[in-house]
Amino acid sequence: MNLLRTVAAAFSMYSAIPMPQFAWDEKTTRYLLCAFPLVGGVVGGAVWGWLWFCGRFQIGRVLLAAAATTIPVLITGGIHLDGFCDTVDALASHAPTEQKLQILKDAHLGAFALIGCCLYLLLTFGLWSEFPVSSRACGMIGIGFVASRALSGLSVVTFQCAKTSGLAAGFADAAQKGRCAGFLLTIFWLCAYGMLWIQFQIGMACLLVLVAIFLFYQRTSYRQFGGITGDLAGWFLQLAEFGMLFAVIFAGRMVGWS
Numbered sequence: 001m002n003l004l005r006t007v008a009a010a011f012s013m014y015s016a017i018p019m020p021q022f023a024w025d026e027k028t029t030r031y032l033l034c035a036f037p038l039v040g041g042v043v044g045g046a047v048w049g050w051l052w053f054c055g056r057f058q059i060g061r062v063l064l065a066a067a068a069t070t071i072p073v074l075i076t077g078g079i080h081l082d083g084f085c086d087t088v089d090a091l092a093s094h095a096p097t098e099q100k101l102q103i104l105k106d107a108h109l110g111a112f113a114l115i116g117c118c119l120y121l122l123l124t125f126g127l128w129s130e131f132p133v134s135s136r137a138c139g140m141i142g143i144g145f146v147a148s149r150a151l152s153g154l155s156v157v158t159f160q161c162a163k164t165s166g167l168a169a170g171f172a173d174a175a176q177k178g179r180c181a182g183f184l185l186t187i188f189w190l191c192a193y194g195m196l197w198i199q200f201q202i203g204m205a206c207l208l209v210l211v212a213i214f215l216f217y218q219r220t221s222y223r224q225f226g227g228i229t230g231d232l233a234g235w236f237l238q239l240a241e242f243g244m245l246f247a248v249i250f251a252g253r254m255v256g257w258s
Contacts, residue, residue: 010035014149015042016077033153034183040149043072044142055133065128069121072145072241081117083234085109088116090225097226101162104231120238127245136198136257137248140206143198144244147191151214152237154184155228159218162227205251209243 005022009032012019047068054064073081090103092112103110131137157177195203217236221228 006031007035007038011039011042014039014079015075017042017075031180031183033156033180036153037146037149037184037187039076040145040147043075044145046071046075047145048138048142051131051133051138061129064131064133065125068128068131069125080234080237081120083231084120084238085113085117086231087235089113090231091220092116097224100225101229104225104229120242124242124245127242127249130249131245132249132252132257134257137252140195140198140202140248141244143191143194144206144210144241144248147188147195147210148237148240148244150184150188150191151210151240152233154181154188155214155217155236156233157181157184160222160227162221162225162229162232199252199255199257201255202248202251202257206244206247209247210240213239213243 006029008019008022009029011017013032014036050067050071051064053059086104086106089106089110089112090100092110093100093103095103131141157180192203192207195206197203213236217232217239218228221232225232
């Protein structure tokens with residue numbers, strides 16, 4: 001029962017998929033982040049299904065790219081994209097750390113957030129329009145949605161938090177950090193094995209991109225904000241998904257899928 005409640009809580013928090021309502025307590029949130037990659041599995045499965053449909057029925061590139069860009073946002077309810085926008089706004093302000101943290105909390109959409117969101121979606125649309133619709137490429141990108149969430153959850157339980165309050169700090173305090181970190185790291189390594197098994201060179205390129213973005217996320221969070229927040233974790237997730245898509249396309253063109 002606790003396992004089902006934990007999974008339901010993760011989907012309630014990180015997706016727009018309707019879930020049963022129940023009271024949140026320590027038992028529910030203790031391992032909530034362990035269930036976070038499952039949301040990525042659903043997103044990856046939905047994207048994979050759409051790409052298969054496009055290949056099966058010869059759907060045009062414009063519609064393929066538009067829906068592939070939209071599906072993750074629809075399933076997650078835009079929670080991570082919201083964090084991306086807030087972070088872009090804060091970084092663009094070049095303000096002191098405390099003011100940047102205030103910008104993250106501001107519910108209003110700033111000009112830089114709007115510009116950043118439009119550019120992100122436009123570039124993502126462009127990349128999807130170049131995506132090689134093959135079983136290997138689809139499998140690689142589907143695993144990427146799981147791997148990115150494993151790393152995002154791992155950061156919450158291992159990185160320093162910028163504040164003692166807020167979403168990331170609350171989940172970090174409630175989580176069984178050692179067990180959650182071990183579980184999420186195991187999920188990431190299983191994803192890494194899957195990528196390398198599908199195609200070693202392209203899988204390695206994807207993993208290098210993911211790790212590079214993960215380190216960039218930590219460095220930027222610490223230097224600009226004094227630690228991570230829930231918005232920054234969402235910002236990382238969007239960058240990771242974009243980086244995976246970029247790596248699958250261009251590494252695939254360089255070495256091929258044979």
